[in-house]
Amino acid sequence: MEKAIRKYAPIFVIxxxxxxxxxxxxxxIEGLYLSFxxxxxxxxxxxxxxxxxxxxxxxTQFVHAxxxxxxxxxxxxxxxxxxxxxxxxxxxxxxKGTNVFRTIFFMPNLxxxxxxxxxxxxxxxxxxxxxxxxxxxxxxxxGYWGLIVLMCWQQIGYMMIIYIAGLQxxxxxxxxAAAIDGASKATTFFRVKLPMIMPSITICIFLTLTNSFKLFxxxxxxxxxxxxxxxxxxxxNIYNTFYARSGAQWKxxxxxxxxxxxxxxxxxxxxxxxxxxxxxxxx
Numbered sequence: 001m002e003k004a005i006r007k008y009a010p011i012f013v014i015x016x017x018x019x020x021x022x023x024x025x026x027x028x029i030e031g032l033y034l035s036f037x038x039x040x041x042x043x044x045x046x047x048x049x050x051x052x053x054x055x056x057x058x059x060t061q062f063v064h065a066x067x068x069x070x071x072x073x074x075x076x077x078x079x080x081x082x083x084x085x086x087x088x089x090x091x092x093x094x095x096k097g098t099n100v101f102r103t104i105f106f107m108p109n110l111x112x113x114x115x116x117x118x119x120x121x122x123x124x125x126x127x128x129x130x131x132x133x134x135x136x137x138x139x140x141x142x143g144y145w146g147l148i149v150l151m152c153w154q155q156i157g158y159m160m161i162i163y164i165a166g167l168q169x170x171x172x173x174x175x176x177a178a179a180i181d182g183a184s185k186a187t188t189f190f191r192v193k194l195p196m197i198m199p200s201i202t203i204c205i206f207l208t209l210t211n212s213f214k215l216f217x218x219x220x221x222x223x224x225x226x227x228x229x230x231x232x233x234x235x236x237n238i239y240n241t242f243y244a245r246s247g248a249q250w251k252x253x254x255x256x257x258x259x260x261x262x263x264x265x266x267x268x269x270x271x272x273x274x275x276x277x278x279x280x281x282x283x
Contacts, residue, residue, distance in 0.1 A: 038052075084155075088167055092164055124222075143231035162204050202273065224236075
C-alpha cells in the first residue's frame with residue numbers, strides 16, 4: 001500500500017504544482033523582466049536597464065512610504081500580538097461564555113478590508129469632528145493611528161485563536177509541576193507557558209508582519225494616502241505609481257517598486273522566522 005502511495009503521489013501533486021508555476025513563478029519572472037523595461041503593455045516592452053530602480057530609490061514618496069509602513073508594522077505587530085495573547089490567556093481560564101467571546105472577537109476578521117476601511121473612516125471622522133480636530137483627509141496623525149486601530153480590531157481576534165490553540169497544547173504535567181514547586185502565575189507564564197507556545201508566536205508574528213507590510217485595501221479605503229501622501233503605505237504607493245499616472249515610464253517605475261517590495265517582504269519574513277524559530281529550539 002505504501003509503495004502504491006509513493007508511486008502515484010506525484011500524479012496528485014502535478015495540478016497544484018502546475019497552478020503554482022502558471023499563477024506565480026511565470027508572472028514573477030515576467031514581472032522581474034518588465035521592471036527593467038519601459039512599457040504600456042507586455043508586448044511593447046523596451047529594455048532600459050536600471051533606470052526604473054534608480055528612479056524608485058530617488059522617489060521621496062516611495063522612501064517615505066517605506067518609513068511609514070515600517071513604523072506602522074512595528075506598532076501593529078506589538079499591539080496585535082500582545083492583544084491576541086492577552087485575550088487568549090483570559091479565554092482559557094474556563095470562564096462562562098468563553099465560546100461567545102471567542103466568536104465576537106474573531107468576527108471582525110471575516111469582514112473585507114475595503115468595508116472595514118470605510119466603516120472606520122466614518123467612525124473616526126465623526127469622532128474627530130466632535131472633538132474639533134481636522135478630518136482624516138487633513139490629519140496624518142489621525143490617519144496613522146486610525147490604520148493601527150483598524151488593523152488591531154481586525155487581526156487581534158484571529159491571532160487570539162492561534163494563541164488559544166498553543167496554550168491548550170501546554171502539557172498539564174508541566175503546569176502541575178510548576179504549581180507544586182511554588183511558582184507564581186507570572187513565573188509559570190514566562191518560564192513554562194511562553195516557551196511552550198513559541199510555535200504559535202512564530203506563526204502570529206509572521207502573519208502580522210506580512211499583513212502589515214502588504215496592507216493595501218484598508219489603507220485605500222481609510223485614508224487613500226491623504227493628506228499629501230503622508231499616510232500612503234508601500235502597496236498603495238506602488239498602485240498609484242502604476243495605475244494613477246499615464247506613460248510607459250510610470251509602468252516601469254511601478255514594476256521596479258513592486259519587485260523591491262517583494263524582495264523586502266521576503267527578506268524581513270525570513271529573518272523573523274529564523275529569529276523566532278531559534279527560540280523554539282532553545283525552548
